[in-house]
Amino acid sequence: MKTRLIRPELDGLPSYLPSPIPLDGNGAPQTNGSVRLALNELPFGPLPGVVDAISSAAGDAHRYPDMAALALRKALADRHGLSPDHIVTGFGSVYLLELLLKTVCAPGQEVVFSWRSYEAYPVAAVGGSLRPVRVPCTEGFGQDLRAMAEAVTPDTRVVLICNPNNPTSTAVTRAELTKFIDSVPDSVLIVLDEAYGEFVTDLDVPDGLVEYGDRRNVVVLRTMSKAWGLAGLRVGWLAATPEVAGAMRKLLAPFATSTIAEAAALVALRQEQEVRRRVDRITSERARMFPALKAFAPRTPESQANFFWLPMPDPAGFAAHCADRGVLIRDFPEAARVTVGSPAENNRFLEAVATADSLLLVG
Ligand SMILES: Cc1ncc(COP(=O)(O)O)c(C=O)c1O
Numbered sequence: 001m002k003t004r005l006i007r008p009e010l011d012g013l014p015s016y017l018p019s020p021i022p023l024d025g026n027g028a029p030q031t032n033g034s035v036r037l038a039l040n041e042l043p044f045g046p047l048p049g050v051v052d053a054i055s056s057a058a059g060d061a062h063r064y065p066d067m068a069a070l071a072l073r074k075a076l077a078d079r080h081g082l083s084p085d086h087i088v089t090g091f092g093s094v095y096l097l098e099l100l101l102k103t104v105c106a107p108g109q110e111v112v113f114s115w116r117s118y119e120a121y122p123v124a125a126v127g128g129s130l131r132p133v134r135v136p137c138t139e140g141f142g143q144d145l146r147a148m149a150e151a152v153t154p155d156t157r158v159v160l161i162c163n164p165n166n167p168t169s170t171a172v173t174r175a176e177l178t179k180f181i182d183s184v185p186d187s188v189l190i191v192l193d194e195a196y197g198e199f200v201t202d203l204d205v206p207d208g209l210v211e212y213g214d215r216r217n218v219v220v221l222r223t224m225s226k227a228w229g230l231a232g233l234r235v236g237w238l239a240a241t242p243e244v245a246g247a248m249r250k251l252l253a254p255f256a257t258s259t260i261a262e263a264a265a266l267v268a269l270r271q272e273q274e275v276r277r278r279v280d281r282i283t284s285e286r287a288r289m290f291p292a293l294k295a296f297a298p299r300t301p302e303s304q305a306n307f308f309w310l311p312m313p314d315p316a317g318f319a320a321h322c323a324d325r326g327v328l329i330r331d332f333p334e335a336a337r338v339t340v341g342s343p344a345e346n347n348r349f350l351e352a353v354a355t356a357d358s359l360l361l362v363g
Pocket of ligand 1: 040091092093094095118162165166193195196222223224225231234235236
């Protein structure tokens with residue numbers, strides 16, 4: 001009998017997800033004019049100054065970047081009233097999450113998160129030889145913090161809270177989160193993944209860094225892929241205590257923030273006002289679309305992110321219907337997820353909604 005080359009725990013993970021964006025034989029996007037509302041990106045293109053910063057940094061492409069990414073860590077730290085020893089940057093916040101788990105957990109320990117939540121969570125847990133503990137969402141697709149607190153055992157090292165939650169778009173409030181953090185032993189690390197934090201308009205939803213940044217067992221994970229428009233450059237960062245951040249830097253992949261990514265991120269960070277304007281455009285489109293989507297898929301929760309979660313009986317059929325009409329969205333087994341794009345893109349999606357077979361959507 002042949003010996004196994006692959007760890008058996010990986011058998012339970014889904015195979016690599018095919019891109020919702022059609023690619024040609026060479027891997028280039030083949031959208032044929034379709035609008036891309038599948039990956040929760042912003043529709044506006046890079047921020048002013050970013051392309052120039054990339055071009056200038058390209059002249060140094062033959063040199064390694066600054067291993068410590070100090071300029072970017074300083075800029076992020078200044079923006080949030082911290083010192084750089086609290087900050088870790090790397091190629092996407094998803095990588096930093098994996099690194100964090102590797103830094104704080106011993107093999108076999110538990111990582112608690114809501115389900116559904118971000119698909120990378122179980123992958124990061126299993127990849128780190130940890131036990132993923134999925135706590136079902138509430139009826140309204142929120143994270144059930146009470147049940148999550150009850151799921152914490154002496155083996156739990158980390159709880160992941162995605163606020164707002166991808167893919168269900170809901171957010172937990174300050175009151176809920178404070179109660180949760182106070183109720184969990186401070187030996188458990190609480191990760192607040194705020195990839196979509198910039199899109200929150202509900203004043204009851206906290207900014208994790210402002211409200212909990214001084215707690216020893218809270219880590220705030222952020223990304224420049226969404227509101228900051230740098231998805232293709234892979235810039236994620238987190239804020240933690242110097243103890244946790246310093247330990248993470250011991251295991252950080254060398255040169256985990258590229259020269260080009262760092263230069264682009266530094267310029268983007270100077271465009272705060274423009275980011276605000278862009279986010280406002282998305283949140284006002286979100287408000288415009290909500291009534292039509294609620295009428296179409298009545299269990300759609302109010303979104304605090306730049307996407308909607310549309311529960312329905314046949315999400316794959318609906319995604320195919322949209323693709324036929326030039327709109328690319330994501331389907332999950334129990335719902336479709338659509339990114340809020342530009343007004344023209346959203347109108348195209350709303351037209352696809354209006355022509356969807358009503359039989360498909362009952363339930
Ligand atoms: C909740 C959440 N966290 C983290 C990420 C990863 O972002 P990054 O592009 O920084 O790896 C995503 C990306 O979709 C996300 O939805």
